[in-house]
Amino acid sequence: MSHMHRIHWFDQQVRAGTYPNSSHMAEHFEISRRQAQRDLEYMEVSLHAPLLYVAKYRGYCYEDTTYVLPHLYMTEEEKKVLKYLAHRYRQYNYENRESANRIASLLDRFTDPDVREMNHRIPTFDMNPRIIQLIEKLSFAIQESRIMIIMYKDHEREQQLRICPLKLISQYYGDELIATSEHDQEYISFRVDGILYAHVTTERFTREAEQEVKPWNGQVMTRKPFIAKVGFISPLEGDSWHGYRILAQDELVYDIAFYDTDSFLMHLLIAKWNELIAPQWLKHKLQVKCQETLNRLHVVEEDHE
Amino acid sequence: MSVFLQDLVMKRESKSYTDSVYAILTAANLFQGPKYLLSGLTGMAFKFSVHQQLLPMSVSAYGQWGNEHKPAIDNLGILTIFDAGRVRHHTFPYYQQEAVNAVKSSLDCGIGVVYWIPEFGVIHGYDDGDRVFYIQDGCSEESQIVLYDNFGLNFTTFWYYQVFGDKVDIARQDMILESLRLAILDWETPFRTLPNTDIASGKLAYVYLCQGLKQGSFNTHGAVYILDSYMTARTEIRDYLGDAQGIWTELDEAYQLYGLLAAMIPRMNDCIRAHRGERQVDLSRVDELIELLTQAELLEDQAISHFRHISARYPDLKRTTIPRWGSHTPR
Structure with a gap:
């Protein structure tokens, strides 16, 4: 540390x-x-x-003044866990060995440098397998927009409900499921550890476009990226264009997300692409930049003559 | 649909808010005259606030903007509508949507919009195809681009925009009188961002500035920014009062006092030197600077007492009539 x-x-x-x-x-x-x-x-x-x-x-x-550094106090047990993980990652000697070793040194940063030995008992993790299974089910239902029947217990009573699951969020005390009831669009939140039983039906519900973008529970709105429509001669590999996330693809035209205009302009100057379709303002900025450079080159050439 | 107001050019010279308003109003033909006149009539030139540590934010932390900017624009006889808030509020997305619409309709009428970038800047165009606004900050010739979806999102966590409408004519003398009253209010109110008391305003701002310089652990960039803004504002006040000569003898005397103050500015400026390409307060001349500021405070205090004499001669309905909702705005 x-x-x-x-x-x-x-x-x-x-x-x-x-x-x-x-x-x-x-x-x-x-x-x-x-x-x-x-x-x-x-x-x-x-x-x-x-x-x-x-x-x-x-x-x-x-950029966001509400940010706080994460608590970096660790219990002895947690340090042991990290030490163990660092140890395992360092021992790893197969494919992607380098990446694994990098993770090992990262984890090492959190642990005391003087604790070098790994002779302790291997730590175990207290994770309820029921919760793991439940989260898996919920994730599947959210992804497939399937109606669920759940038995939910809160401090008052146990009840059986038909819900349309929308999203899982992490709170400090545990996970929470955001859902709506089948008939009205009001959001309801459930503690995942209060769900006693969950069944994923074969019926689907329709998700309104708005429901996906709406920020929930007072979460601070995050800045959205600019999106550039760029055409290429050959298809791109993977889900990013040299680190710029690909959001959508229509044959050889890709929607590329970027936050910082200047660095994206730099990228456009060095990377290979065929056509910049949108946005107009970006085309204009690139044009101005190139024109300025050309003018400068022109001046230099004239000087030489 | 897209709009791009070519004639609107913002240039940073005064406070960012004054620069923004000046660019918008002159382009829309709602104000004629030099910038110091606008700065004086709106009372913006008299606003002076300093953070204990001389942070650069002091310059725009002269109060709750709604309460400061509304009377400023009212004094010009121009209709103004603004909205502001914090992005953490749950209803922000709805306010954001309303604000985007309001900004677009103002641009459709050919009038730019004040926007908190930060600091204040001007929205001078939009493009529905790309869903973006074009914004000037007055420093760079290039427009900044902000997505409709990102309207109001910045590192300060609050958002602000202000649009302008039609104008009525107010007698010049009435405008000047009101601007003097705004100046008195600013001078006499020690803290304009209560409950916080780390930023002082008016007369007390001098004390904070001198204390900050004396302690030595101040923000170097902030100190220069505060001093620059202070010196620009005093020059503006002098020019403004110079133009208003001949209405009241007290005002002529106040002009003389501000003339003396403005004459000290080159010496204050000498206490700032370039260090590795950045202007900084010359630490060996801090005492001299404090001495100059102390003299300036006395001169300004005398000038304000002249303003008080003028103000006392006329009824002040704005401040003596208590509205239905009390002395605060009903927000």
Whole structure:
């Protein structure tokens, strides 16, 4: 956990509005800039910190100020579990060995460096198999839009209900199922551990388009990506175009999601594509950028002449 | 359907809100004259707020925007409608939808819209095909693009937009009188964002600024931004009062005082130096800067007392009539 105090320091600086960056961190802790950058990367990727680089201030702020660093206190038992997992990942010697080893070193960061030995009893996980089975059933019903019959017990009574399951969400005390009753569209939430019995029927329900996009339970709305319609000469492999998520495909035309316009423009300048169909504003920006570059090249050529 | 207001150009010179309103109103032919006149008539030039740590947000944290901007635009005789809130509210998606519609109808009429980016900027176009708004921040020539779906979403967690309508003519003298009253109110109210007391306004803002500089652990960028904005505003006030000469003798005296204050600005500016390409307060000249600010506070205090004398001569219906809903807006 040696680098956690640096992350805490960085978090405090961001909250104080001082717009810190990796150089500040490197200077403050007398570490290399590369190391500081790795810490920031770790914050962003593993701790999901919504860090936003503000070019104007040359530093970071939080895009969502409600973000808190996850609690990093761990019980001895949890440390053992992580140690065990790190151990297993390090021992892994088959396909994708490198990735597994990377995970091992990541897990190692959370554990005490002085506990090197793995002579403890292998830990076991307390996970109720009934809940695992139930979650699997619920997920299937949500995916297939199937009506379910459940026996649900709350603090008042036990009752049998026919429901249209929509979504599973995680709360701090456990999982919750969001559903509507068969006849009206009002949302009802059920604690998954209160569902005594669940049966997936063969009947389907129709899901209104709105139900899928509606944010639920006061969750903060997240920013939606821009979508570019790009045509290619040959089909793309996988579900992303060099890291830009593919949302939909119509033959050789793909809907590509992106958040940052500048980096996507850069990508368009270096990657291969056939046609940029939409959005218009992106075409315009790319055109302006290319024209500026051409003008500059032109000026340089004239100078040479 | 798409609209793009070509004539609307925002330029950052004053407070971001003033710059936005100026760009919109001049393009829509609802206001003629220099920017300092708008800044003075709306009372925006007199707004001065400072966070204890001299954070850059101080400059736009001069109060609850609804309560500050409404009287400002009212004084110009222009119809204005605004809405604002927090994105965490459950009903936000519905408000967002309404706001998108309102912004589009204003653009359809050829009038731009004030929008919190942050800071304030101007929405000057939309495109239904791509479902985006075009936004100017006044710093970059390139428009920022915001999806309808992302309207109001930013790192500050609150959203704000304001549209403008038709105009009625108000007598110049009445507008000036009201702007002086807005200035007095700003000067005399120590905290405009209660219950928070870490941001001071008006006279107390000077104290916070000097204390912050003295302590030394202030936000370097914020300090320069606050000082720049402060110096611009004082120059605006001087020019504004210069134009209003000859109505009241007290106002002429206040103009003299602001003239003296504005004459100190080059010396204040000298206390800021470039360091690695970034302007910073010269730490070796902090005492000199504090001394100048203390003198400026005295001058401004005297000028405001002249404003009080002018104000006392005329009935002030806006502030002496208590509306049905009390002294606060019914929100």
